[in-house]
Amino acid sequence: MAEKAPRLDSTLASLLDRRRQRGQLRSLTTVPPGTVDFSSNDYLSLSSQPAVQQAFLARLQDAAVHPPGNGIITNTTNPVTNSTSPNPLLNPPSLLGSGGSRLLDGNSPRAEALEHFLASHHRAPAALLFNSAMDANVGLFGCVPQPGDAIVYDELIHASVHDGMRASRAGRKVGFAHGVVWERLEVRQGGGRSLEGVLRDLTRGEEGAGFRLGEKNVFVAVEGVYSMDGDVAPLVDVVECVEQVLDRGNGYVIVDEAHSAGIFGECGRGLVCELGLENRVWARVIGFGKAIGCAGGMVLCSSTTRDYLINYARTLIYTTAMSFPSLASIETAYEFLAAGHAQPLLTQLRSLIQETYRLLVALCVRHQPPPRLLRLGIERLHSPVIPVLTSKPRDLARFCQQRGFMVRPIVAPTVPNGEERIRVCLHAKNTVGEVQGLVTAIEEWVLEAMSTKRREETVTSRKTGSTGVDIVTRPSRDSKM
Structure with missing residues (x-):
């Protein structure tokens, strides 16, 4: 006799059917x-480049012969002298799993060395690895904005930023029209609010005094390249607008460079570096799963922000850290980029x-x-x-x-x-x-x-007896050739 499906399955099946009827049902394919x-x-x-693949495999082979240290040392007793001494060979590090979160056993000298290298490559004070760019965005936006702060975001910002904002304690979360920075462009771009308009609204009146006086912070979220539209953020204008309206220095620009790292900037350093904005952009999120050809992500930020994330970013604290093969793949890809071989x-x-x-x-x-x-x-x-x-x-x-x-x-x-x-x-x-x-x-x-x-x-x-069909199309912002 077939097992009766629980009532929840019927509910879920109904919701899936509704999505199917709308032509929006997702499925896994190969x-x-x-x-x-x-x-x-x-x-x-990069993931299919023979030189990159060979260098990665050589790294794995070398690690198998000379295991990388993971900072775990076991004290053992010498049977001859009856004294204790460190003996890492009795507790060899794993090449497959990291053993835990970064705050437990998952940290390693290799991970920290990689973060120093990546920060230097992208011309940032510090870097912190996450298991994905999504984890990086959720962790960053979920914990840094404080009660009373605001997050202002491009309306086409990635879903991971929205997930981070849902977890955030920020008092206000306001979107602005995609790519529209200045108020004078609002009408031309279809009437959506500009970044400048949203920021000025935040600073008006008694409620805006905190933002106006620099007592409350505003985090402005944009992407370097937008993954669905393929367009590049007007980043210079974004930074200048934030600095102009929030002139007390309480505006903080965050750029998601998941789709621009590797493509823009010398040796793939990204759009922020290409435009020379390293010191005017507060934080960057880099994804390794696009042009870098690996998996994982990181936040580029100040050393203080890095320490704060280690203490408060739940997507870092409560997840198993990257394993050695993941770290090795990132090292290999970045060495290829840094050497100029990707040009x-x-x-x-x-x-x-x-x-x-x-x-x-x-x-x-x-x-x-x-x-x-x-x-x-x-x-x-x-x-x-x-x-x-x-x-x-x-x-x-x-x-x-x-x-x-x-x-x-x-x-x-x-x-x-x-x-x-x-x-x-x-x-x-x-x-x-x-x-x-x-x-x-x-x-x-x-x-x-x-x-x-x-x-x-x-x-x-023929059926209606008409001589033709008039087709009326609604104008679209994307219909221009």
Whole structure:
């Protein structure tokens, strides 16, 4: 007899069905062998570089022969002299697991040395490793803002920052229109509040006295590169706006560089370094899972902030620390970057970005597809992420996948309703031929969809006796070519 499902399963199944009906159901998939990657975040293809792989394996082999120290020493008795002395060989460190959280047995000289190296590379006073950039954001935003402080964030900020804000004790959390810094740009950009407008609102009146006088802090959260739209934050303007409105020095800019580290700045130091803002940005969150080609994350900050996070960041305190292989992979990737070996990969990537954008623009000009069917979601290209907006993202993604090109559909709630898309992610290992093949597949899908639409309109016209169909589309901020 089949086991009766508990009532909770019925409730959960109903919620899943509701999401399925909206076309928003998520599921786990695997990439078929031989598929061309236009989906992953490994922009520089470091994880598949033979030189990087060989250096990483050599590190593991060396550690197996000469185990790395983990700071744990056992006192043993010498049977000849009857005296005690340290003998680390009786308690050899593990190459697989770290043994606990950083505050217990999971810390190691290697982890601390890596943090010093990473801080130096990114020109920051200090660094603190986390198991992921999400953990870093949740830990940072969850514990640093104090009661009465405010967090102001770009409306497209990553979900991990929202999770951190939910845990935060900050009194106010206010979003501003994506990429809109100055008040004079509010109307031009569609009426959303600008960063300047939000900050000035915080400082007005009796309630704003604390912010105005510098007694309360404002944390401003932006990303270097936005993962869904591929655009770059106007970071110089953001910093200048914060310094101008909060002139008592109580404005603190936090930049999530998960998608800009490795791509921007000399030797992949990131957007903050490229713009020379290291001393004007309070904290940076770096993710290792994108262009760095590894896993994990870190916060770049002051030494005092690092000590505070060690004491209060729950995502650091209550989780097992990185194992040796994770630390070794980060070391290997950063040594490759620091030596300048990634420059040819970056040159290849930038060339592919421009060629892909050129081909997609030409496709749109050639066939003039309705904006709801296909449009580019960005006017200028500076990153490997190209959003191709469509009302049928799953259909388009499936069409491309069937032809051997892995792109993913991005639907609500990951992006707002009406801004569904496929996201084309480019990599240094992609070729011009692969890019041409992907754009050809997209073009074939567009022509097929437009032909189907015309046939449907003809049938409707014959049934109703009308001579044509007027199509009215709502203007969109992303519809400009």
